[in-house]
Amino acid sequence: MPQPPADAPALAADYFQGYSVVGLLAALGVLFVAVAFGAGRLLRPVAPTPEKLMTYECGVDPVGEGWAHTQVRYYVYAFLYVIFAVDSIFLFPWATVFAAPGYGATTLVEMFVFLGFLTVGLLYAYKKGVLEWT
Structure with a gap:
């Protein structure tokens, strides 16, 4: 059975180091988005009124059903x-x-x-x- 090279652990470490950088950046990106959404949820005012819960349609009050046929x-x-x-x-x-x-x-x-x-x-x-x- 052939023996692996003597520097195999060093080669594996170099190989996975590139992936660890990508993984770390992906984790930081997900954390950044989660913190931004959490801060938005904590800092925004919450005062639902019937007008705020109504569908917004370019400044005009909606009339009829919400279903529209599109060609x-x-x-x-x-x-x-x-x-x-x-x-x-x-x-x-x-x-x-x-x-x-x-x-x-x-x-x-x-x-x-x-x-x-x-x-x-x-x-x-x-x-x-x-x-x-x-």
């Missing part, structure tokens, strides 16, 4: 925006690698595959009528 298409537009924003983020690193020697043809093919997937998704959304504003 789903707005979420679809937001989702499509996020998809294309993320895709544009992928274009910048691709452009830098494309200029590197030896990567031109490979990255060009990969980008056309990527843009093909985007086109298929956009055509699907168009075919389903998602992009029509009515």
Whole structure:
């Protein structure tokens, strides 16, 4: 059976020292948030009145039920925006690698595959009528 190196405990200590710093910072962060919330709870005035317990709606007294119908298409537009924003983020690193020697043809093919997937998704959304504003 092979023997571990003589400095194995020192290597383990060095290895876990990096994690101990991260753990200590995470614990301090949690403690800071807990102290802030606790101080806010202790220092704030508590005087509930019917007006304070009423739903606030831009300075106007709420009328009717609290349930409102929202058109789903707005979420679809937001989702499509996020998809294309993320895709544009992928274009910048691709452009830098494309200029590197030896990567031109490979990255060009990969980008056309990527843009093909985007086109298929956009055509699907168009075919389903998602992009029509009515």
